[in-house]
Amino acid sequence: MRQAGRSLPEYRALRAGTAMLDACRTPELITEITLQPVRRHEVDAAILFSDIVVPLVAIGVAIDIVPGVGPVVDQPIRDTAGLDALRELDATDVPYVIEAVGALVAALGPTPLIGFAGAPFTLASYLIEGGPSRDHARTKALMHGQPVLWHALLNRLAVIAREFLRVQIAAGAAAVQLFDSWAGALSRADYERYVLPHSRSVLEPLADAGVPRIHFGVGTGEFLDLMRDAGADVVGADWRIPLDEAARRVGPGAVVQGNLDPALLLADWPVIEREVRRIVAEGRAAVGHIFNLGHGVLPDTDPAVITRVVELVHSLDR
Numbered sequence: 610m611r612q613a614g615r616s617l618p619e620y621r622a623l624r625a626g627t628a629m630l631d632a633c634r635t636p637e638l639i640t641e642i643t644l645q646p647v648r649r650h651e652v653d654a655a656i657l658f659s660d661i662v663v664p665l666v667a668i669g670v671a672i673d674i675v676p677g678v679g680p681v682v683d684q685p686i687r688d689t690a691g692l693d694a695l696r697e698l699d700a701t702d703v704p705y706v707i708e709a710v711g712a713l714v715a716a717l718g719p720t721p722l723i724g725f726a727g728a729p730f731t732l733a734s735y736l737i738e739g740g741p742s743r744d745h746a747r748t749k750a751l752m753h754g755q756p757v758l759w760h761a762l763l764n765r766l767a768v769i770a771r772e773f774l775r776v777q778i779a780a781g782a783a784a785v786q787l788f789d790s791w792a793g794a795l796s797r798a799d800y801e802r803y804v805l806p807h808s809r810s811v812l813e814p815l816a817d818a819g820v821p822r823i824h825f826g827v828g829t830g831e832f833l834d835l836m837r838d839a840g841a842d843v844v845g846a847d848w849r850i851p852l853d854e855a856a857r858r859v860g861p862g863a864v865v866q867g868n869l870d871p872a873l874l875l876a877d878w879p880v881i882e883r884e885v886r887r888i889v890a891e892g893r894a895a896v897g898h899i900f901n902l903g904h905g906v907l908p909d910t911d912p913a914v915i916t917r918v919v920e921l922v923h924s925l926d927r
């Protein structure tokens with residue numbers, strides 16, 4: 610998740626004096642920051658150090674990642690002229706990603722590298738709102754009020770996200786994850802009508818790419834089945850829903866990912882241990898379960914606690 614590194618002193622040391630998006634475009638930094646949590650916690654997979662807005666920055670959209678805030682867009686997209694500013698992405702736009710993925714695959718050996726992209730809805734929300742939003746009001750207004758523009762925008766973002774995933778797979782990523790972090794702001798009906806077709810157009814063409822596709826959103830318990838229908842092999846859930854119930858909703862053969870509440874990492878160890886055991890037990894209702902957090906690591910988390918959680922999960926292996 611996006612803040613995985615922030616709890617690590619070695620991450621803060623490496624990032625000191627370098628803006629987030631500059632770090633995301635420097636192959637040596639991408640490589641080293643990606644490896645840090647693997648080295649320290651001995652997790653089973655690495656997630657590429659990047660951000661969902663990196664492909665947008667790569668095609669020339671003026672975005673900054675403001676510390677403590679998130680992505681901020683210079684000129685929000687709210688009309689056809691704004692849409693025209695979004696061109697397609699190709700591999701030559703992100704050479705630093707290709708270089709870093711290559712170096713990482715070599716350094717990681719048998720540990721898989723997960724590539725990722727932001728889903729069309731979540732990217733659209735940042736672009737339309739101009740930054741992080743609690744209610745996604747302008748996004749929803751545009752979705753319902755200007756459906757033609759909406760679908761054109763999401764279609765374009767889907768093409769960008771798909772290409773960004775393809776580039777990472779071609780460079781050696783062993784799995785990909787599509788983050789629709791804010792899709793939980795939508796009703797099931799609106800998700801199905803306005804978002805699902807576009808997320809499907811990201812994931813479905815990657816069916817024969819030979820890597821598992823993970824699809825995750827926060828607060829998306831009401832439509833986990835639809836998130837699978839978009840073309841996901843693994844559906845991620847946040848902590849609001851128990852994993853056995855998530856598996857039931859995803860449907861037969863479900864493989865789920867999740868879902869320890871990141872806030873609980875700040876609780877006492879007996880609480881954490883009880884919750885980890887519960888989640889692993891509930892995950893056994895699914896055909897497969899990738900243990901992780903229900904969302905990103907909070908910056909104040911003690912890294913030693915994360916290491917201990919990883920050890921505990923490993924001790925509970927099937």
Ligand code: CP3
Pocket residue numbers: 610611612613614615624629656657658659660661662674675676677678679680725731788790904905
């Ligand atoms: O943890 C990792 O290093 C994995 C790489 C990763 C980042 N962003 C790096 C990052 C991943 C997978 C992301 C995805 C991402 N970025 C998402 C989807 C996943 C999710 O968490 O929901 C979203 C919504 C974003 C947008 C974004 N970027 C936000 C909301 C923030 C946090 C802003 C803040 O300071 O609170 C970022 C910044 C960001 N992306 C950081 C990292 C390591 C923090 C930068 C820092 O302060 O060091």
